Amino acid sequence: MTDRTTHPGLVHSGRTAFVTGGGSGIGLETALTLADLGADVAVLDWTPGAAAAAAERIEGIGRRALAIEGDTGDEQTVVDAFAETRRALGEIDAAIACAGVLGEGGPVFETSVEDFEQVMGVNVRGSFLVVREAARYMRPRRAGAIVLLSSLDGLQAEHGMFSYCTSKGALLNLARAAALDLARDGITVNCVCPSVTFTPLLEGRLATIPNGDEVLRSYAERHPLGRVLTSRDIASAIAYVASPLATGITGAAIPVDAGIGATWDNFRDPPWVETR
Numbered sequence: 001m002t003d004r005t006t007h008p009g010l011v012h013s014g015r016t017a018f019v020t021g022g023g024s025g026i027g028l029e030t031a032l033t034l035a036d037l038g039a040d041v042a043v044l045d046w047t048p049g050a051a052a053a054a055a056e057r058i059e060g061i062g063r064r065a066l067a068i069e070g071d072t073g074d075e076q077t078v079v080d081a082f083a084e085t086r087r088a089l090g091e092i093d094a095a096i097a098c099a100g101v102l103g104e105g106g107p108v109f110e111t112s113v114e115d116f117e118q119v120m121g122v123n124v125r126g127s128f129l130v131v132r133e134a135a136r137y138m139r140p141r142r143a144g145a146i147v148l149l150s151s152l153d154g155l156q157a158e159h160g161m162f163s164y165c166t167s168k169g170a171l172l173n174l175a176r177a178a179a180l181d182l183a184r185d186g187i188t189v190n191c192v193c194p195s196v197t198f199t200p201l202l203e204g205r206l207a208t209i210p211n212g213d214e215v216l217r218s219y220a221e222r223h224p225l226g227r228v229l230t231s232r233d234i235a236s237a238i239a240y241v242a243s244p245l246a247t248g249i250t251g252a253a254i255p256v257d258a259g260i261g262a263t264w265d266n267f268r269d270p271p272w273v274e275t276r
């Protein structure tokens with residue numbers, strides 16, 4: 001017999017989470033997953049009606065919810081959103097920054113200052129504000145988990161996506177620096193780095209080109225698992241990293257990438273070997 005306690009499994013019962021970008025895609029699936037696992041959830045989203053619709057679904061799961069409409073890049077909005085969440089749902093255990101934009105896309109030599117600032121303003125400043133405000137509430141309790149959404153485009157760069165890649169790379173060191181600043185307060189800060197994930201963001205981008213379906217098929221084929229990711233794949237990883245099971249992980253960049261980071265080449269057989 002050992003004196004070990006039974007593994008509790010993945011639970012968020014009795015906890016409160018704050019999710020930006022919770023009105024769509026990965027953020028929405030994260031908010032619903034955390035609610036499935038027992039958390040009350042506040043959702044901040046700037047798309048009109050999106051946070052309210054998410055809150056309705058969270059309440060449908062039987063959890064308490066708070067809908068906040070606003071811009072995660074705006075300091076006062078984020079300050080007020082955390083205060084309102086604390087008032088309405090109690091102490092904040094997990095903060096997840098999913099809100100993100102692609103911007104116009106384009107190579108460095110065609111990138112406008114406006115596009116660069118917009119992408120950095122949402123993706124980097126928005127995440128910084130979430131970390132800072134979450135820390136304000138978590139430090140006195142000496143516990144908490146903060147998760148930021150970087151990307152495979154943060155770990156490696158993608159041609160023609162200058163502003164986005166710059167912002168997602170910045171998040172990796174933002175998380176490391178914040179993880180060190182908060183480590184002795186018992187607060188973890190990590191990045192989850194998805195590869196291509198089928199969400200309204202990706203659907204919107206594919207809709208702008210004539211051969212969207214073909215591009216999606218080729219994305220799937222290039223990933224060793226033979227498919228692109230789903231919002232649920234990413235939300236499951238976030239739910240783990242934000243849970244009490246992951247208190248030993250901080251300052252990490254965690255790929256959820258269907259294996260594509262394991263190879264430097266597209267997934268295909270070398271010409272001299274038949275493996276499939």
Ligand SMILES: NC(=O)c1ccc[n+]([C@@H]2O[C@H](COP(=O)([O-])OP(=O)(O)OC[C@H]3O[C@@H](n4cnc5c(N)ncnc54)[C@H](O)[C@@H]3O)[C@@H](O)[C@H]2O)c1
Binds near residue numbers: 072193198
């Ligand atoms: N989909 C992918 O392939 C993929 C891959 C890697 C990383 N990511 C990252 O995951 C995150 C979620 O992406 P998604 O694909 O679910 O996108 P999505 O567009 O489906 O959802 C993003 C949500 O964030 C909200 N939002 C955007 N800017 C905001 C702002 N300034 N303030 C408040 N809300 C804002 C939008 O209204 C939307 O509801 C993003 O940070 C994205 O960069 C996505």
